[in-house]
Amino acid sequence: MRALLVGFGFLGKELIKALRNKMDLLRSVDNGFRVVGVADSKGYIYSGDGLNIEKLSSITRLSEYGGYKLGGIAAELIDGDLCDVMIEVTPTNIRDGEPGLTHIRLALSKGIHVVTPNKGPLVLAFRELMSLAERNGCDLLYEGAVAGAIPIFSLVRECLQGDKIVRLSGILNGTTNYILSRMFFEEISFEIALKEAQEKGIAERDPSYDVDGIDTACKIVILANALMGRDVKINDVERVGIRGITQEAIILAKKSNYAIKLIGTIDKRLEVSPKLVPINHPLCVHGTLNAIHLETDLAKEITLVGYGAGKETVSAILNDLITVLKKRSRRKALGK
């Protein structure tokens, strides 16, 4: 299978390293697996025989590889019948989903499988993209889009096929959880905890996307649409962020054995807001950890805890890729 990687930022580079380390595993599933192209925002590299993964994992800019086509765009590689699976890791843009939305639409319409952790296209066009994938007989897998390395979609898809999810709640943003954890343990103000998170590279210079609950709301939309059969948009989510949380409120909560956490909830309503979580509740995790608590009709309660962003997301992307490879190998074996 020929793979195309679109996006060569932090996640793209980490993925290349993981592909290099796991190449034997990938080839054991599909002996023809190779990365034929990598595109960034300014151009791309391509080789039909497969790029040198060792060399790719040692460079910081794509132009250092050699044969870099400056001015080339990813769409040329997607449109030219040059790949079988596209891994789309361009930055999330929830305003119009671009450039990821165009890449994914084009790939699916050509019958190319898509693996992506990119939230933007999924928040804005989940139903459209899923039906495009179905019509063209290809897969769209997005495990890394919500809660990074936590295998929430795979778990529900594979292991809870007969269950109905009654309620889902979770800590889905590592940045806000880090800030609230620092406020809880050190009893410092929001402003100081935010500054510390920014200095450590955990929070962006403009933290609005995280601290105002927008990122969590995006994830709630994807989870509701993918796991609970809803058809909702970001404006359907009631949203309150954590800017207003005071040091005093954290201390008052703590005295009653609660921590304040930014919780996304899907039940009758869709909500993102700071909540009082008992300190012995399985959702009460600290630092940059994420946690998802499912309540279902049969299994009752299940909690998953793990890292929601950063290089751990590579685990989810790799699993999706192996899922695609296995499915295709199975179809090939059946002569389909």
Next chain:
Amino acid sequence: MTLALADKPGQLLRALEPIAKNGGNIISIIHERDKPVEGYVPVSLVVDFPSHQSFRNTINELKSLGIMIMRSEEIVEKVRLTFILIGGVDLRKIIESRVKGAEIIGLEASTPRLDEVSVKLEVEAPAGNLDEVVDHLKRLAKEQNATLISPIYP
């Protein structure tokens, strides 16, 4: 509740129909057949009703069937919830507000600045009305431009 049923066949079944119709779950029933008083038998029931309204409806329907109610008492299951309000909060307005039988039973405030009050509220509310109580407090918080932090699972 204790009902006085005529000491003749079919009376107990007749009395149970409104209870079942209104979703009542019978926890215990004591039919004191050996203690008839002037042709009536006392029957004591403990029933779990889904709401106050279903309890009232049952009482009214029993009365309309001509069944004598000797005694009825409603015990409402209450849940204790903790909330935190942050902002310029008018405490009197919050304490005076009553919603669906909820009562504020505890309050602790921390006020580093007058415009930045953090208040912890302990609220006791009927188990069946928790969503309404949370919605009411949310509205109050919004009116006062305050942030409400509610329990994760009210």
